[in-house]
Amino acid sequence: MSGEQEVQAKRDWELYRTLTHELIKFMDKEDIEEFLQLVDQREVLVDRMKENPACDAYRDTPECQALIEEVVPLDRQIMYKAKSWLNKSRRQNAAVRSYDLTAPKFGVVGNILNKKM
Structure with missing residues (x-):
């Protein structure tokens, strides 16, 4: 492992923490x-961390363990x-669908209401 990989591992873990706070x-x-x-950005970061073997080694350090305890x-x-x-979104969608006049059970009523007079 190079020193550059170790520095990148530390930067990646810090960025992971920052992205988590931003989320x-x-x-x-x-x-x-x-x-x-x-x-999506965090997923790309995680993929990059998996490719860097220094990330696993850095994970065992006390510094990273403190970071993990913050992030979990x-x-x-x-x-x-x-x-x-x-769940909130599903409830809202269900409420909207309950008022849908184009649903099969309201098909006839919906057609009557949509006709021009």
């Missing part, structure tokens, strides 16, 4: 588009909030 910030703002872009609860919080957002 929570955008989720709290309910800016889902930005949240999803950050998820944040990841849990992100998962909880994502599930809550998904």
Whole structure:
């Protein structure tokens, strides 16, 4: 392992922590588009970390362990909030569908309402 790989491993773990904090910030703002872009960025970062053997070695350091202890609860919080957002979205979609006049059971009524007089 080169010193450059070790430096990159440390930078990658720090960036992972930063992205995790940003994910929570955008989720709290309910800016889902930005949240999803950050998820994609973090996924690319994780792939890069998997390719760097120094990331595994750095993971065993006390410095990285402290970072992991900070990030793990944040990841849990992100998962909880994502599930809550998904459930809220599903409820909203169900409510919208319940008023849909083009649904089969309302087909005749919808056609009558849509006709020009």
